[in-house]
Amino acid sequence: MISGNSGVDYKKKDDRINKVKEGIDFILSHFEGRQQLFPRKISTAFSNNRQFTVYNKEQILNEYIKADFIDCRINAYPVLDNNDYLSYSDIQAPNIIFIDLDLEKNLPYPEAITKLEKTKNRSIKTIEEKLYSSQPTILWTGNGYHIYIVIDTRPLELIKELSELSKKPSEEFLRYAEMTFSLKKKDSSHNPSFKSSLLRIPYTFNSKNLNINDENDQIRYQIKIIQEFDKDNVQSINIKLIRDFRLWLADIDLKRKKTSRFQNKRCEIILKSDKVKKYYWIERLLQTPIPRFRRYCLYRILVPYLVNIRKLNSDKCSDILKMWLEKCSKLSKISFNMESEIKTRLIAVKDYKPLSLYKLSSENTELYHLLN
Secondary structure, rough: OOOOOOOOOOOHHHHHHHHHHHHHHHOOOOOOOOOOOOOEEEOOOOOOOOOOOEEHHHHHHHHHHHOEEEEEEEEEEEEOOOOHHOOOOOOOOOEEEEEEEEEOOOOOEEEEEEHHHHHHHHHHHHHHHHOOOOEEEEEEEEOEEEEEEEOOOOHHHHHHHHHHOOOOHHHHHHHHHHHHOOOOOOOOOOOOOOOOOEOOOOOOOOOOOOOOOHHHHHHHOOOEEEEOOOOOOEEEOOOOHHHHHHHHHHHHHHHHHHHHHHHHHHHHHHHHHHHHHHHHHHHHHHHHOOOOOOHHHHHHHHHHHHHHHHOOOHHHHHHHHHHHHHHHHOOOOOOOHHHHHHHHHHHHOOOOOOHHHHHHHOOOOOHHHHHH
């Protein structure tokens, strides 16, 4: 169950400052030897939880003091210059995994805490199994647990099999690892990335339900260390974990492609539907013999439509046009040679598009009214 320094009474601000200093040093120890420490982003209640850049520990502490130690967080990943590694500021080694386990709000507190404990214990067991007895940091946040796993790895973009399946495999791994180690019991709203992996600082306060003037509330809602990570037993990403991650990426890639194909197909259907609507009047013309303007219809409407819109070959176009002209001839004799005219128009059409109905209304008003 939940333990920690809940009985300590911090009456003096100096005592609180010293404890928060310890908390800052403790969290920074997760990064040492694996990342550059600064610059790095933090956020506080005073900044309305917006992240801003700091450049040293003293600045971090001053900002936390300014915020009365409320909602003090630090990003698990540094701010990289564009000239740094591989010239991409978002390519980093995913060496801090953040798991967020929250109390279920719709359950009575005793039931919710029991369920949370079971979830936490199963997660720790899974971490130990998959990372060979690795011991993560566990913090109590006042309404749940934060688990911080330290691992040794390089940027996963350097592994060809992973970069072929994802543009950002390192960042994808943050999400995969949280889902895997928490057995999919993580906070559903938590979607970790390099920019959003904000770790809480021990001995600061969680503003949720906090009454800063109530000492008991301060004790209840301060961030407590339940377990410290074992800095002497930091594991590397093993082959099995990489293999499982690759299968997960492959599955996501397949789903993305299926979704993309579905969306493309849907777009094709929509475009086809729009095309049908746009050229419906020409299809109707092909079924309607007219007594005049037959040659005009051939070169301005029908031949461009059949060749460049319906993409029919010359023989098919000739058959359709000849059939239409023969029907027209029954209404009024055609003065030109049908086969010769069709052949000439098919050769001359090139990539011309058919006249629109709107343009027809101004270019050939008589034909427009004849068709409508």
